[in-house]
Amino acid sequence: MKTKQNNSHRMSVEGVVMTAMLLITGAAFAQPQATLDVQPRVIRLNEQATLMLSLSGVPNPQPPNIDQLPNFQVQYVGQEQRFSMVNGRTSQTMTYRYRLVPQTSGEFTIGPFQLQAGGTTMDVQPVDIEVLSVSQQTTTRPADDKGQTIDELVFARISASKETIYNQEQFYLFIDLYVRGVNIDRRISLNNMPTTGLSVDTFQEMSATREQVNGNVYDVRHFRARATALTAGSFTFKPQLQVQIIVPRDQPQRQRDNFFGFEMFDQMFNRYETHPLSIEAEPMTIAVSALPDDGKPDSFSGAVGRFNLNVEASPLELKAGEPITITMDIAGEGSIDSVAKPSLALGDDFKSYEAKMIERNYDASRGVGHKVFEQVIIPRSTNIVEIPPVVFSYFNPEKEQYVSVSRGPYPLTVTASESQGLKLVQAEQDAGSSTIRQLGVDIVYLKSAPDAWSPAPTGAIRPGPRWLAIHTSPLLALLALVVWVRRREKLAGNTALARRIQAPRRARPALKAARDHIDDPAQVYANLWRALSAFMADRLNMDDGEITPSLILTTLKDAGLPDDQRHALENLLATGERIRFGGGGSPDTAGRLQDIDLTTQVLQFAERKVR
Amino acid sequence: MRIRMLIMLACLAPWVARTETTDNAGLTQAEAEQQFFAAGAAYKDKEYARAAADYKSLLDAGFVSVETLFNYGNACFKQGDVDDAVLAYRRAWYLAPRDPDLAANLRFALQTSGGIEPERSTLFRIFTEFSWLEWRAATSVALWILFITAGLWLVFRRVHAWLGNVMMIAMVLVLLTASGWGYWALLLRSPEGVMTGGEVTARFAPMADATPAFSLPAGSIITILEENKDWYRVGTGDDTGWVPKTNCKQVYPWKPGAS
Incomplete structure (x- = not known):
């Protein structure tokens, strides 16, 4: 797709080592990591690009010293800081921005770098950037393009973040819209997406870049949506993008120039209009695999993603017959709807009640969420010394294997119950008054026999024939009475x-x-x-x-x-x-x-x- | 002419007098009462399975009453069959929605099983304060008052003008009571169901290998939205999914002996 020019030369700046003394403190932060990005990756000689160097897991870093890159003028622009918390872990990302002004045309590779932060050395992956000459720029102007079709000026591509997708796995769908030489407005709608077997969230516009395709420079708008595979099988995407092309309105040529010579006023006075254009992206097929049977643990209940389990049990010192509440919090990345309650093998030692989901949160933009289940159990005897482990299993699609997370066992101290049935207890704190203490809860006792054994109806709730007959006859009588009264009144007056x-x-x-x-x-x-x-x-x-x-x-x-x-x-x-x-x-x-x-x-x- | 009308009425009488309730096949009232007491005795002896069987045979024979359903629910609950207990309590609720014992046991059974109950509107709570039988009886009374006052008004309206006001009040009463009855009838367009047989997975399609959508604890009270062969599409709040019919018993209407 990408055509290299014969006169271009590749300039590598491999080996350039930037030294930045970065202090790494705080064990709660994630492992230090550095990423490099340049946007746009295709520019003309008289344009500029932005280099972004992001450092995560490095508390209070100093700006790296990037003052010299061959073939580019480098200027520090600024920095931005972002905090995020996933599964209770805090991470900080600092992004440094530099302006790159090319000095010559050609294809260049920036990096790889090595960044030293305290005692850690981080590898930075290289980035390719292409600088086009001014002459190359003019040959690709739309005015010079003869015999072109609209498909060459506007087209779209769809791709997925993963090639191998498992049932219930979340992944990203990307749509890139390539535009050259025409103006389109911001309204873009998407049609012809699969309606079954996949759940696709709304597409979000992520960024805009510039790329060279077949010797032409395109403005590229990137869209992304989170998708979840709901069933195994093969799915073909052939989305249609509906865009609006902005063109000058077809009207008689005016004798005067643009209003004050500004195009803005033309837009204001509706000298432009939009035409809808449907763009079909090249089909893409993805295969969704069923979850493997090998290694599937008994406690697996369908969760796919990466999850963590936190369990709390309280109280752990109690009397026999008193309830224990077990709170199970499952948090992580993946399809939160596929998460069911963890497994808890209690046996006959406990009387257990069905676990209830008491909380569910899901951040669709990041694909993370958590579910909290609560289960009440009651120890039956004083011989019980622990609550068995709570086990939650899920399928990790990255590692392509099942993972079981276990919490517990929890030591338990159960003493004999003092109460032997319902009894009235005198309040100790207030000698002048008495109170009743609730000692237990049970269903209300049996009802006595009904007074009459005529069976209650169990059929449909609508008027039966008997009811209708009983209530239609007086209605007919009333109508007859109406006729009689009217006749009597008529005769009385005539x-x-x-x-x-x-x-x-x-x-x-x-x-x-x-x-x-x-x-x-x-x-x-x-x-x-x-x-x-x-x-x-x-x-x-x-x-x-x-x-x-x-x-x-x-x-x-x-x-x-x-x-x-x-x-x-x-x-x-x-x-x-x-x-x-x-x-x-x-x-x-x-x-x-x-x-x-x-x-x-x-x-x-x-x-x-x-x- | 009069003779002809009398003959017609005589022919209609047996049809009019025919009961709309279920037949009590196989048991006399005395036998039913005896079995009711026997079931109660078994319950006291903590033979809950036998008590449940006795109460159920009473219900199957058509002796449906709030008391029988309530006691059957208790027997089921005590022998660990909480979902059937919820079903019996809920069926009894249709006959006696203000019964505090019934409400307490239903709530307790739902808490025990972890079952869910759909959230209901204020209108629902107002209209279900009275059972549909009570609304029907009130509608009958209001209709008869309307008929009588309308007749009197027609004949004596020139002498007693206040009969017109009484007739209007009767008309409002008819509308109100018929609305209560009609609301119950509307509820049955999407009848309630109770999930039985353990925790049930609701799926995205009426197929056994369809993607699981959510799970329903046993005893959950759901709304049946659609039927497709052996599957029900059920709803609880905002979630809907397909469950096998074998795991979902319709609360009302129901046929004694069938479930």
């Missing part, structure tokens, strides 16, 4: 309607009376007249006295009563009047019955037709 509706009801008794007195012609025809007149009076909303035979006949004729029935009714009315007022001849019983039927039919017709 006399004509009320009389129309009750007309048959008034006629019916008269017809019945006519039949009952069939042997008495006067009664028969008087009742038939009463039925007809009452019906028509109600139907027409008139007084009974206003009804005449001619009015009845005219009304029925208008309603469409057939002529034969109308003539028969006319005869019936005439006969009735004759009998009632003149006492003339009367039809026989059959004729009277026929007249009753005729009146009934006429009333039924009138009920339907007379409005």
Whole structure:
């Protein structure tokens, strides 16, 4: 990938020994270590780079004396100090910064160095840096690039921190975004990552450098995310990066120059716009291996990483039957979710309760965390002299082996219990009052038999058919009541309607009376007249006295009563009047019955037709 | 017409009067009571296994009551079967949520097993102050009050206007009590379960070799979110995972004799 120029020359500064008298004190600090970095690693002749020398585990160090590096001007810039605490260990890192200004083009190697700090000598690994000439710089300008594709200007690469990854192991994924000759804004989104088998945290932008690829200089933005393998298998990454390219807005050329000649104002007045661009990184496949079965301890419960175990047990001097609380703190680097409670083989000497997780902390940015478990145990006898060791096993993916951490045994002094059951104890400190001391805890005793043996329901919590039937019937009754009340109120406010509706009801008794007195012609025809007149009076909303035979006949004729029935009714009315007022001849019983039927039919017709 | 209605009502009567509760197959009430006392005697003699078996056979026969479930839970607890004790106490809680003895024993059993209990909202605590049976009974009473007052109001509203206020109060009562009942019914959309058979590992997928997600101590009360053949997806707080059905018993509804 990297092309060496023919005219470049390699200048090594191996053997340069920097002497810095560094005092190393404090046994709590980690082992002294020195690292060297230069950014960017590819610069042009008229640019500058920053050299960073970091010393960790060295308390109160002095700045190393780096005043001469061949082919570079070196200038001390400043220092920064950082403290961190992992697993209870404090570490201090001091970083010294120097400005490097190249004096000539070429490829150079800075280092390796040896740093002396007190009685310790630290090796510093070398760093390569490439200085490009000014002419080389101009040939790579985008304006001169003809026939280029966007893939040559913007592309991405993905890589993993490890090649061999175990199930549940945490590792880093890196994405490097290479950009040359185009401007992109800060918004970058990532798609097409595996959704199963891996847990990938959010990518964080770490730094920006400059690199040379195929003779071209790229600005490189580095992203990093912590990932955890959840299952064994092979996973292929082919992420898509969605970036926004900033380009000048396509608009008519103005007659004047940029506003005050500053590009900033163009941006301010929206003379630039962004276009989305999707970049596909080259696929990368990683293989996640299952944890080996060889050497797997019995106490292993799935934890992968590097962990430490701290155990506290209290009290260690007690009476039989009193509880001991064991607190187990597992801290370290790795997948904290895979950490389960440590193993504690108590046997029959102790009554034990299930361990409970009481605390869980995880720092996703550093990948470290801890879990605290608490377990209560009770010694059963006075013969017990110790609490067995607490063992926690995990798989160390760096060493590719299982590691067991054991704490204990813890010596125990158990004396006989004084109390033999529940008893009331007189308080000693206060002679004037008494108090009850809790001597034990147990479940509440049995309940007595239920009053009724009707079984309680165990089915679904919803209305059953019986309940629905019981509560639907009154609802229907209520609806019927609503209808009845509305009808009653309607009739109360409309006399004509009320009389129309009750007309048959008034006629019916008269017809019945006519039949009952069939042997008495006067009664028969008087009742038939009463039925007809009452019906028509109600139907027409008139007084009974206003009804005449001619009015009845005219009304029925208008309603469409057939002529034969109308003539028969006319005869019936005439006969009735004759009998009632003149006492003339009367039809026989059959004729009277026929007249009753005729009146009934006429009333039924009138009920339907007379409005 | 009236005769026809009477015939219809006569036909409906047996169906309406039919009990909705479980059948008490195999045992008369006298025998059930006798067995209850026998189980209590076994418990006193510290024969917890026999006591538990007697109580369980009572439950299996359909004689489900708070007392039987409570005593069965005690017998299970005493013989070391804490997860079944938690299950029995929790089932009894559905029938008597304000029973202090029940709450004490459930809490004690959970502390003993290290089991967890999902955190519940204030609304949950308010509505579960009364059992769903109590809410149902209250809804019935409120409905009948509403029906009667509505009928009276319809007929006498011109004479006694205050009947309208009584009807409104009855309506509010119906809404309140029906809400309590409905809340219980909503809870069963994601029914509770109790983890049994020791500490159970919840996994990311319903497969035996899936990645472990978290562990659930025996007796833990969880929420069943989903079912997939022989697996339940269970939730506790923010964590969800798949557990085998054999390690998770649904609290309610349940069929006596089935679990």
